[in-house]
Amino acid sequence: MAPPPRKFQTLSESSGIGSRPLSRRALLGGVAGLGILGAAGCSRMPPPGEVEGGNLLERLRDRGTARVGIASEPPFGYINSEGEAAGEAPAIARVIFERLGVPNIEPVPTEFSALIPGLQAQQFDIVSAGMYINPTRCEQVLFADPDYLMLDAFIVPAGNPAGVTDYQSIKDKGLELASGEAYAQVAYAEAHGIDVLVLPDQVAGLDAVSQGRVDAFVGTNITVRRAVEGQSQVETTEPFQPVVDGEPAYGAGGFAFRLSEKNLRDAFNEEIRKLKANGYEELLEIVRPYGFTIEEMTDLTAEELCS
Structure with a gap:
């Protein structure tokens, strides 16, 4: 069981913007597993749970390119029609790496569940996919401070005939x-005693709802809203704050780094704070x-979410 959540400042209290309370709510359990080490870069990894400084930033400056792991989940991260990394996270990564002296980013697409193992196996240099920050994942990777805070929503048949709200x-x-x-959202639903059909992504979810195979598909508000654009058979519900064990479960996402690369994470984090x-x-x-x-902006820190 997760430790009791601890409350802290809202955006309105700390910056005069927004009204949503923030919490150290434990989110989805992270993806476990260690991949074999790739050939590129340093092959040594720190012992499990141990953090080291690392020199990856210097090597990336020499190389001129940072490899960013992304999953196909618009608008967080995806490959556009020109074969380039696009989406919220790659757009931020491109700006920050340029400021850090690394002029180019190279997308490495993979399944979402393979992002942490791929990072650990040095298939790419950072995870740039809007990954939720939670204590389980924090044991496997280092996170920069989150760059968004998100509500959930459902894809439902047009007219929402079942009256789905949460x-x-x-x-x-x-x-x-x-x-x-x-x-x-799989863990959120299971905490309510709901059996969940797990599909590859929101596009498959939209098809499942359209074909009547499920009554609803749940994801982040921004993901499902973009998925249904231009669709007539389906719609999205109003966004809602998920609750787990009687407490709000806040979904805040950010960039992930290997435990051996604290120096790169710290430099990246400093630029996040400037933005x-x-x-x-x-x-x-x-x-x-x-x-x-502005509703998705947050002053949460990775340290708070990892506690």
């Missing part, structure tokens, strides 16, 4: 629910094209 409504009505592979200065103005300029607004 996880409890799914449970009470005995509805069939689907979610994406390694999505935090958040002055009312998140610069960060919003980067992520607004992907549907992010």
